[in-house]
Amino acid sequence: MTKVLVVDDETNLVELVQSYLVREGYEVLTAFDGLEALELARANPPDLVVLDLMLPGLDGIEVCRQLRQFSDAYVIMLTAKTEEIDKIVGLSVGADDYLTKPFSPRELVARVKAMLRRPRSGAAGLSQPEVTPPHKLGDLVIDELRHEVRRQEEVISLTAREFALLVTLSAHPGRVFTRFQLLERVWGDEYYDDHVVDVHIANLRKKLETEPGSLQYIETVRGVGYRFEVRDIK
Template sequence: MGCVSISVGRRAVVVDDEEPLARLVAGYLERDGFEVHVCFDGARALEVLREVDPDIVVLDLGLPGVDGVEVCRQLRTFSDCYVLMLTARAEEVDTLIGLSVGADDYMTKPFSPRELMARVGVLLRRPRSAPVPTDPPPATTVTTVGSLTLDAAAREVHVDGEPVALTRTEFDVLAALAARPGMVFSRPALIEAVWGPGWVGDEHLVDVHVLHVRQKLGDSAEAQRFIRTVRGVGYRIGPGQ
């Protein structure tokens, strides 16, 4: 068990105890210009993640010892890098567990390495501090909905004056909604706004991220203070019918 380093460029960490698969994924990333670190256990991965400050992590859920959920949970205490979770089980509970600790996307094994690279590309096209585009551009980057304040330029969220820590993807989902208060976004519309038109996968990924944003805002589907569900259509924030 351990970690090896491959190539130079943008930084990626691949964490999977299936060494042939980990090295296969690393090879694809290397050919795309990444500096790749390959780890085969969660404990060593956490050490490397602190040292490397990667742009993206491809992380297996079912690691022995320190599993992928715990690796992701600890990673989120010191990094906002993108996390693409891999799971050998398709049950929704795995997806919910993985995303609840800050994973940005997930794939179920077996998968096409080309599809994985497409997902990586989509995530990395969303720079760390990119503002959410709007047309026409807003006069201010700050949106206020009741006791919720979102500053798109500073990428800060406050509720009742207290800061709320969101992952990059969670922030982008909330910012996309806040950019057009009252407008109802369908799942495909939110996917295009946040992940981009090249993303492919399960649209219910949106629901999971909305769930976690609501939890962090002290919101819920039952008592909808900020994000409102429009049955059969999608989500909106602020006023509207």
């Protein structure tokens, strides 16, 4: 049975969401603070986490950051704030989607269903005909079979979405992908704000281009999108 972890300090909201999800056939775990959520996720790995941004103890951002160290569960962040920065921060630490309170439980259930329809393994929904053998681009080795990226034998830790973006872009060096094309290939056919692409690209760049003057891999094509180019910027 698909397992969903619901984390919020509002008891009534947790019970409401739980009732809707149970009705749809999901096994539901509940937690009311950040530490309890992480303990539950380690003991009973969920397929998806509904995570409130404002929690006692550890807030949702820190919970999501720590969760990503040991889990590839989908994360839907709940926030009572409407400022764009809160959404961006949530996405930057590995959340897959966000929902602003107050929300309809039916809308949440619909998003849960849509997200769980996408494959979680490997490239997180990336659609491609076959997995290619490890290949070297610049000083990176991209190994799709092992789902890892290495630089001089050091593994670079990427989230599933970041890896999917890198695989998509690096499979066609020089080709420009629009944000919509990247959304379609990496996030699937469900609607997302295309700003999520910019956030994940920024995170990917930080991990790939760690040293000043190091190789640059992802180029912004202003007004269009992104492309993969190995450039020596020393």
